[in-house]
Amino acid sequence: MADVDVCPICNSTVDDWSHALINCNMVKCVWSLLEEDLVEHVIACNIPDAKLWLLEMVDSTKEEEFLKILVTLWATWWVRRKAIHEQEYQSPLSTYCFTEKYLNDLALISAKEEKPPAVVPSRMDLGSRRTWAPPVRGCAKLMVDAAISKNHEKGAYAVVCRDEKGVYQGASAVVVEDQVTAEILEALALASDLNRTKV
Structure with a gap:
């Protein structure tokens, strides 16, 4: 003040x-x-x-x-x-x-x-235009992304988990110090707190 x-x-x-x-x-x-x-x-x-x-x-x-x-x-x-x-x-x-x-x-x-809400097609209706491919039966699919700060001092990764029907199972986002490559961050995301073994 x-x-x-x-x-x-x-x-x-x-x-x-x-x-x-x-x-x-x-x-x-x-x-x-x-x-x-x-x-x-x-x-x-x-x-x-x-x-x-x-x-x-x-x-x-x-x-x-x-x-x-x-x-x-x-x-x-x-x-x-x-x-x-x-x-x-x-x-x-x-x-x-x-x-x-x-x-x-x-x-x-x-x-x-x-405007009236548009009818959103289901995943089954999307056919070849589908952007999300389901995992094999009994498995979950982890969608992972990572980024690094401009000064390369920090990184962050995020993961979203869905089952074979596309139902949301969980997500995690973490900021990490001293990780300088996206590959390392994406690997860390796979070991996130979602506790899924079949991915």
């Missing part, structure tokens, strides 16, 4: 929630890229209590506008924290583009949810 009431970005002597999210010079640049009417409405509402301010925004804006306000507040808060605590600065245009992409993704998800 800060021990002084000064904005570490623009040195304003009032660093409250509205300054941090709306009035700081850094975030003003992001807001300036949004629709002028919406921004003027956000700025004009000078209710000091954050909860009451949000309730006023809910009551006085359309659902799409309110969602845009929320995502912009969230994105500018994240950018501000990165700048203050990690000295990583992002351009206002990058922040704006992030919010637009995020809102577009949310709109796509909403559109998909409104």
Whole structure:
């Protein structure tokens, strides 16, 4: 927590929630890229209590506008924290583009949810298009993958176990220190905690 009431970005002597999210010079640049009417409405509402301010925004804006306000507040808060605590600065245009992409993704998800659910074929219906081949009868199949960090100091492996009918039996994911090859990690996954002997 800060021990002084000064904005570490623009040195304003009032660093409250509205300054941090709306009035700081850094975030003003992001807001300036949004629709002028919406921004003027956000700025004009000078209710000091954050909860009451949000309730006023809910009551006085359309659902799409309110969602845009929320995502912009969230994105500018994240950018501000990165700048203050990690000295990583992002351009206002990058922040704006992030919010637009995020809102577009949310709109796509909403559109998909409104469509009736598609009929998903069973494994038996997939025929030659099947991507998962069952193991021999009485055995389980382990699907294994592993990855290594960029600095080669850590690795991770994961395994998912299914029986011959494709029924999920269990899974395991482990982070390992000092393992530098995917082959070693995948071998370790085979000895995971699933306790299957016929695989």
